[in-house]
Amino acid sequence: MIALLRRDLQLSFRAGGGFGLGLAFFLIVTTLVPFSVGPEAALLGVIAPGVLWLGALLACLLSLDRLLALDYEDGTLDLLLTAPLPLEAAVSIKALAHWLTTGLPLVLAAPVLGVLMSLPPTGYLWLVISLALGTPALSVIGTFGAALTVGIKRGGLLLSLLVLPLYVPTLIFGAEAARRGAAGLDTSTPLLMLAGITLGTIALMPFASAAVLRMGLR
Amino acid sequence: MSLTVRDLTIARGGVPVVAGLSFMLEEGQALILRGPNGSGKTTLLRTIAGLQPALSGQIAGADDRIAYAGHADGIKAMLSVRENLQFWARIFGGTQIDAALDAYALHPLIDRLAGTLSAGQQRRLGLARLLVTACPVWVLDEPTVSLDTQAVTMFADAVRVHLANGGSALIATHIDLGIEAEVLVITPFRADPTDRAGASDEAFL
Numbered sequence: 001m002i003a004l005l006r007r008d009l010q011l012s013f014r015a016g017g018g019f020g021l022g023l024a025f026f027l028i029v030t031t032l033v034p035f036s037v038g039p040e041a042a043l044l045g046v047i048a049p050g051v052l053w054l055g056a057l058l059a060c061l062l063s064l065d066r067l068l069a070l071d072y073e074d075g076t077l078d079l080l081l082t083a084p085l086p087l088e089a090a091v092s093i094k095a096l097a098h099w100l101t102t103g104l105p106l107v108l109a110a111p112v113l114g115v116l117m118s119l120p121p122t123g124y125l126w127l128v129i130s131l132a133l134g135t136p137a138l139s140v141i142g143t144f145g146a147a148l149t150v151g152i153k154r155g156g157l158l159l160s161l162l163v164l165p166l167y168v169p170t171l172i173f174g175a176e177a178a179r180r181g182a183a184g185l186d187t188s189t190p191l192l193m194l195a196g197i198t199l200g201t202i203a204l205m206p207f208a209s210a211a212v213l214r215m216g217l218r
Numbered sequence: 219m220s221l222t223v224r225d226l227t228i229a230r231g232g233v234p235v236v237a238g239l240s241f242m243l244e245e246g247q248a249l250i251l252r253g254p255n256g257s258g259k260t261t262l263l264r265t266i267a268g269l270q271p272a273l274s275g276q277i278a279g280a281d282d283r284i285a286y287a288g289h290a291d292g293i294k295a296m297l298s299v300r301e302n303l304q305f306w307a308r309i310f311g312g313t314q315i316d317a318a319l320d321a322y323a324l325h326p327l328i329d330r331l332a333g334t335l336s337a338g339q340q341r342r343l344g345l346a347r348l349l350v351t352a353c354p355v356w357v358l359d360e361p362t363v364s365l366d367t368q369a370v371t372m373f374a375d376a377v378r379v380h381l382a383n384g385g386s387a388l389i390a391t392h393i394d395l396g397i398e399a400e401v402l403v404i405t406p407f408r409a410d411p412t413d414r415a416g417a418s419d420e421a422f423l
Contacts, residue, residue: 003308007297014296075290079347082267082286083309218270 008097022059048117049178065156087210103135126181134174137198226275237409248399259390285353291344295333307350318349
């Protein structure tokens with residue numbers, strides 16, 4: 001399992017591996033927002049938590065279509081399926097590698113982008129906490145979407161359409177926690193809901209992903 | 219432990235291609251699978267490797283003992299030859315890759331990125347993967363594609379060593395490998411393509 005994680009991380013740092021793409025996308029989307037809604041700090045401060053969450057979510061989505069498709073194209077998935085490693089473990093590791101290369105950099109970059117968005121000072125901590133809690137769910141759900149569309153050529157658009165509705169609960173509670181934190185309100189309820197969603201998806205989604213992957217590879 | 223296939227019926231794309239196939243593969247034995255294009259060789263090998271379910275029949279002795287090699291080699295272009303082999307060795311619980319490098323003369327290429335290798339060299343790397351898996355049953359689909367005669371000899375030698383160590387091999391190929399092996403022609407087991415019983419859900423998958 002560690003071998004698979006190491007290989008995925010190694011590949012993402014090599015040329016064409018896509019590390020940093022999501023981060024750069026997040027950066028560009030968030031810098032575009034002040035251009036589109038105007039530079040008023042008061043307005044930006046209000047919408048900042050929601051915009052940052054939406055940007056992070058879209059950045060996560062960006063790299064999903066290569067998560068399993070590349071392994072499918074070169075035959076690695078077939079060989080992994082015949083390996084002694086359980087497929088559930090393999091997709092969990094793939095999701096973890098996706099989070100480490102996409103979700104974690106987003107969490108770390110969010111405070112910097114918060115400055116660009118005039119996020120109120122009370123909001124930084126809660127923004128980071130909510131993203132750290134929520135982005136693993138985005139990776140795990142995204143892996144499921146990638147598994148569903150694995151046999152489809154150029155399935156990226158279909159993947160987005162399938163995955164985005166599944167991201168709704170995470171987005172609602174994640175952005176709500178960040179918004180309440182920025183407004184100085186109590187954040188425990190949305191954070192608990194967010195943690196519940198993340199833990200639930202981490203526990204259940206690998207089984208769904210492995211099941212659809214087995215069918216997709218027939 | 220031998221690999222036993224009894225009364226196997228398999229389908230591709232919802233259409234049965236092979237029906238009522240039975241054979242047994244003992245330790246130290248190789249079986250060459252022959253048949254024209256579209257006769258179901260690949261489907262049979264994928265079914266035995268556990269990549270797709272059979273319509274009916276039993277396969278015994280295949281669990282976690284099979285090293286499968288299909289049309290694609292599972293090689294990452296941006297990893298070196300060494301990294302590719304080490305990855306597969308670790309996945310199958312081993313660490314030693316030297317024997318595999320020796321068998322396919324890959325030592326001079328060890329630090330090259332796999333994406334820069336020629337088709338034949340990539341295939342050699344793909345076949346070297348079989349050696350690092352340490353699995354007793356090899357299930358190989360056209361393993362000699364894009365190999366030159368010298369590399370085919372390396373492959374045949376590797377299979378001989380594998381058989382001598384108690385392994386077994388099921389190989390779909392059209393060329394003569396020069397290995398002591400039984401030949402199984404699957405043409406007589408051709409299924410009636412109009413018989414779609416049990417294949418109804420395939421159309422949706």
